[in-house]
Amino acid sequence: QHVRGLTPPSPASKTMRGSLHITLALVGSEMAHGVIVAGALVPHGDFAYDPTLPPTGKNASALLHAASVEVGRRLSNAEIDLVLLITPHGVTSERDTGFYDASEASGYAKIGDDLHNASHDDYQVGVNCTIDVNATEEVVSKLQAWNVTALGAWADSEPFPLRWGEGVPLLLLAEGGFVASRAILASLPSRRLVSSSAMTTEMRRLGRALGDALPEDRRVAVVVSGDLAHTHEADGPYGFSPAAEPFDRAVGAWLRDIANASSLVVEAASLVDDALSCGYLGLVMLLGILQAEAERARVAFDLAPPGVTGPFHPTY
Numbered sequence: 349q350h351v352r353g354l355t356p357p358s359p360a361s362k363t364m365r366g367s368l369h370i371t372l373a374l375v376g377s378e379m380a381h382g383v384i385v386a387g388a389l390v391p392h393g394d395f396a397y398d399p400t401l402p403p404t405g406k407n408a409s410a411l412l413h414a415a416s417v418e419v420g421r422r423l424s425n426a427e428i429d430l431v432l433l434i435t436p437h438g439v440t441s442e443r444d445t446g447f448y449d450a451s452e453a454s455g456y457a458k459i460g461d462d463l464h465n466a467s468h469d470d471y472q473v474g475v476n477c478t479i480d481v482n483a484t485e486e487v488v489s490k491l492q493a494w495n496v497t498a499l500g501a502w503a504d505s506e507p508f509p510l511r512w513g514e515g516v517p518l519l520l521l522a523e524g525g526f527v528a529s530r531a532i533l534a535s536l537p538s539r540r541l542v543s544s545s546a547m548t549t550e551m552r553r554l555g556r557a558l559g560d561a562l563p564e565d566r567r568v569a570v571v572v573s574g575d576l577a578h579t580h581e582a583d584g585p586y587g588f589s590p591a592a593e594p595f596d597r598a599v600g601a602w603l604r605d606i607a608n609a610s611s612l613v614v615e616a617a618s619l620v621d622d623a624l625s626c627g628y629l630g631l632v633m634l635l636g637i638l639q640a641e642a643e644r645a646r647v648a649f650d651l652a653p654p655g656v657t658g659p660f661h662p663t664y
Contacts, residue, residue: 383562384641385426386569387634388419389603389627390517392437393575394462397473397516401463413520420524423569430480430566431528432558434633435573436626437513438535439499445554447484448508448533449498453477455510457519475515479508480530483563487532490561494554495537508533517573536629544628548617551629555636560644562637572634574627586624595623599631609635 395401396416399409440446453476460470488498501508510518513535518528540547562568576596579589595616602611612635620628 383564383566383568383644384559384570384637385567386423386428387572387638388423388569389572389574389631389634390416390419390520391575392435392457392513392516392573394459394512394516397457397519398459401460402468416517416520417524420521420526422524423521424525426567426569428526428567428569429530430483430563430568431531431571432534432562432568432637433514433517433528433531433571433573434534434536434630435513436536436540436630437511437573438533439501439509440535440538441497441499442538444495444497444537446497446499446535446537447488448479448535449481449484449488449500450479450504450508451481452507453479453510453514453531453533454507455515457512457515473515473519475510475518476507477510477514477518477528477531477533480532483530483566484532486563487558487561491554491557494557495550496554499535513573517571521571540629544620544625545617547629548613548632551632552613552636555633556640557636558633559637559640570634570637572627572630574625574630576625576627577623578626579622579624589622589624591619591622595619595625599625599628602631602635606635606638609639 391412395409396412399413401409438446439448454474456472456474458470458472460468485498488496499508514533521528576599577589577592578584578586579592582588598611598616598619602608602616605611612631616628
């Protein structure tokens with residue numbers, strides 16, 4: 349399921365959003381017998397979680413929400429026993445991709461900030477997740493040649509903090525019946541805000557290395573938390589860029605034809621620094637992970653085409 353929709357979180361902060369979401373699920377593909385049995389890009393914006401938020405005149409947010417929940421339903425039927433969640437909005441290192449190294453993670457998603465309307469009450473939705481510490485530390489140890497680090501919290505005496513970047517995707521999937529019983533949580537480095545395009549090759553290679561480092565005896569779903577271009581409207585927090593629409597189309601072209609990597613790592617890469625997308629590098633990592641799986645399983649890199657919902661204009 350590939351879903352795109354409204355008001356994505358801005359690359360830098362949740363209170364500065366305005367664009368598109370996208371979701372992709374690859375379940376029951378040729379790769380289902382390997383380590384990676386599913387991959388998804390799931391939105392983390394308020395409107396994707398709660399389609400009743402105003403404005404409600406155009407209800408594409410309901411379609412986005414329903415498709416995200418459907419991804420959860422499909423994952424619940426795929427016998428997943430480990431989730432790798434990649435977020436652009438988590439606890440970050442400036443240089444490294446950070447892996448949360450704690451046995452439990454807990455927090456909330458604050459819903460309503462995207463309205464930028466002080467007269468509308470925000471509300472919080474709690475979210476909890478059990479981290480597979482052994483799998484996390486195994487992956488980090490295998491990736492020592494890369495810019496990765498383990499991020500601890502209070503000597504594991506308290507849960508690692510979660511917010512909307514992890515929380516909204518997990519909540520949407522749970523609504524579809526899929527609860528991540530064991531997870532590896534990875535947070536992208538903050539230097540992506542300077543130039544995502546410059547990190548394309550690095551993060552694709554990291555994805556391949558990460559794909560090889562995942563436990564081979566587990567059925568893994570890779571979930572990328574993110575959105576597409578944030579520059580669709582002149583009066584939005586990032587203004588208008590003519591790169592926004594072609595960027596979204598290039599990413600959509602890759603999602604419809606996973607084997608056509610150039611749509612993502614060449615065409616979209618040439619536009620992302622103007623389009624501003626928090627989901628781009630997570631998708632590049634997903635590409636690398638899928639390529640590693642294809643090589644390991646010795647299957648053709650040709651997945652069943654995902655269904656598509658969207659794209660939608662950010663104001664719905």
